[in-house]
Amino acid sequence: MKDPPGPRQFATTHWSLVGAAxxxxxxQTRAREALEELCRAYWYPLYAFVRNRGYxxxxxxxxxxxxxxxxxxxxxxxxxxxxxxxxxxxxxGAMKHFLANQWHRAxxxxxGGQVQFIEFDTLDPEARYAGASEQSDNPxxxxxxxxxxxxxxGALQAxxxxxxxxxxxxxxxxxxxxxxxxxxxRDQIAARLGISEGAVKxxxxxxxxxxxxxxxxxxxxxxxxxxxxxxxxxxxxAVLRRR
Numbered sequence: 001m002k003d004p005p006g007p008r009q010f011a012t013t014h015w016s017l018v019g020a021a022x023x024x025x026x027x028q029t030r031a032r033e034a035l036e037e038l039c040r041a042y043w044y045p046l047y048a049f050v051r052n053r054g055y056x057x058x059x060x061x062x063x064x065x066x067x068x069x070x071x072x073x074x075x076x077x078x079x080x081x082x083x084x085x086x087x088x089x090x091x092x093g094a095m096k097h098f099l100a101n102q103w104h105r106a107x108x109x110x111x112g113g114q115v116q117f118i119e120f121d122t123l124d125p126e127a128r129y130a131g132a133s134e135q136s137d138n139p140x141x142x143x144x145x146x147x148x149x150x151x152x153x154g155a156l157q158a159x160x161x162x163x164x165x166x167x168x169x170x171x172x173x174x175x176x177x178x179x180x181x182x183x184x185x186r187d188q189i190a191a192r193l194g195i196s197e198g199a200v201k202x203x204x205x206x207x208x209x210x211x212x213x214x215x216x217x218x219x220x221x222x223x224x225x226x227x228x229x230x231x232x233x234x235x236x237x238a239v240l241r242r243r
């Protein structure tokens with residue numbers, strides 16, 4: 001049985017979405033689809049960054065929506081080049097530049113605040129932000145933390161999806177082993193699954209290996225080379241460990 005596709009086999013990456021979102025590189029429909037995918041991936045980290053800069057919840061929502069709308073409108077992604085490094089860094093820099101232009105609420109509504117790429121109300125961003133903002137008053141750190149959490153959540157969901165057929169019970173029993181804080185005692189897992197503790201040890205090892213591969217795959221989508229990939233992996237771990 002072959003392993004699932006690795007990092008460089010993924011059909012769609014964040015950098016390839018950037019290419020699709022450039023004027024002249026795709027149809028208007030594909031450009032919008034690319035924008036929507038990027039928005040879903042990065043809307044909350046950017047929203048938290050804007051919110052932590054002192055904007056109200058409504059203004060932060062409008063500005064985040066408008067940021068994505070305007071970056072497509074003006075060909076803002078034309079300057080984005082995956083050979084220059086991390087997409088995370090590029091996107092945060094672009095948002096800082098956008099905010100430095102001091103777009104007012106009226107401009108936001110005129111330029112794209114009414115274009116709903118993401119239904120903010122259904123995602124309840126303020127409830128999420130209330131908990132996150134208690135951990136830091138540094139907008140850039142908050143952005144990085146939410147990026148890290150989003151990346152980890154995506155890798156975990158990919159792992160869950162892989163095991164959905166035939167191994168969902170095993171995943172539910174073992175998923176706590178991916179975090180030392182949530183790990184269930186091995187004897188309890190063995191009893192739940194009806195296997196030996198030795199078999200549990202092997203299963204946990206394999207699960208962790210696959211999870212790490214999926215996490216690296218997710219980060220590989222946003223960097224240009226192996227060195228940056230290793231750096232981003234280390235940085236992600238450091239961000240999540242920081243309190």
